Amino acid sequence: MGGTFDPIHNAHVGAACEALAQCQLDEVVFVPTGVPWQKEGRGVSDAEHRYAMTLLATQSHPRFRVSRVDIERRKPTYTADTLRDLDEEYGPGTELFFIAGADIAESVLSWKFIGEVFAQATFVLVNRPNAVLSTEHWPPAAKVVQVEMPALDISSTDCRRRAAAQRPLRYLVPESVGQYIASRGLYDHD
Ligand code: ATP
Numbered sequence: 001m002g003g004t005f006d007p008i009h010n011a012h013v014g015a016a017c018e019a020l021a022q023c024q025l026d027e028v029v030f031v032p033t034g035v036p037w038q039k040e041g042r043g044v045s046d047a048e049h050r051y052a053m054t055l056l057a058t059q060s061h062p063r064f065r066v067s068r069v070d071i072e073r074r075k076p077t078y079t080a081d082t083l084r085d086l087d088e089e090y091g092p093g094t095e096l097f098f099i100a101g102a103d104i105a106e107s108v109l110s111w112k113f114i115g116e117v118f119a120q121a122t123f124v125l126v127n128r129p130n131a132v133l134s135t136e137h138w139p140p141a142a143k144v145v146q147v148e149m150p151a152l153d154i155s156s157t158d159c160r161r162r163a164a165a166q167r168p169l170r171y172l173v174p175e176s177v178g179q180y181i182a183s184r185g186l187y188d189h190d
C-alpha cells in the first residue's frame with residue numbers, strides 16, 4: 001500500500017486490515033513515497049516524519065510492515081519501480097497486490113509505466129467516501145479486486161487542516177501518530 005501518509009490515518013490502516021483479511025494476504029507493506037511527483041504543488045512533510053508516523057501506526061499489527069524503498073530512491077516515485085523492488089526483495093513466487101482507495105481509479109490510467117504495473121500486481125480497490133469506483137476504462141488484462149470496508153471519511157488533507165487549526169485528531173489518526181504530530185507541531189504552519 002503506497003501513500004504519501006502525511007499523516008497516516010485510520011482509514012489507511014483500516015483499508016489495509018480489510019484487504020489483508022478479504023484477499024487472504026500474508027502481509028501488508030506500507031510504502032511511504034519519497035518525492036511524490038503528483039503532489040508538487042504543496043510542500044510534503046519530510047520523508048522521515050512520514051516514515052516515523054507510518055511505523056507508529058502499524059507497529060501493533062503483526063502482519064503490517066513498512067518499507068523504505070521509495071524513500072531511499074530519492075528521485076520521483078513510480079509505482080512500477082516500487083513493485084519491481086518489492087518483487088526483487090520477496091523473490092520469485094511472490095504474488096503482489098497494490099492496495100488503494102477508490103479515488104485513484106481515475107488517475108491510474110495516466111500513471112507512467114502503467115502497463116508494467118498492471119502486469120506486476122493485482123489492484124485491490126477499497127471504497128472511499130465521495131469517490132466513485134470506476135474501472136470501466138481499464139484494460140481487460142488489468143487484475144482488480146474490490147474490497148468493501150466501513151466507509152471512513154478521513155483524509156490526510158483534512159487531518160493537516162485540523163492540526164493547523166488546533167482541532168482534535170483523536171480517533172482520526174492512531175493515538176501515537178496524534179502525539180507525534182502534536183509534540184513536533186508538524187502541521188502548525190500549514
Ligand atoms: P491527501 O489528502 O494528502 O491526498 P489521503 O488521505 O488521500 O491524503 P494518501 O496518502 O494520498 O492519503 O493515500 C494513500 C492511499 O490510501 C491511496 O490509495 C488512497 O486512495 C487511500 N485512502 C486514503 N484515505 C482513504 C479513505 N478514507 N478510505 C479509503 N482509502 C483511502
Ligand code: MG
Pocket residue numbers: none
Ligand atoms: Mg490522496
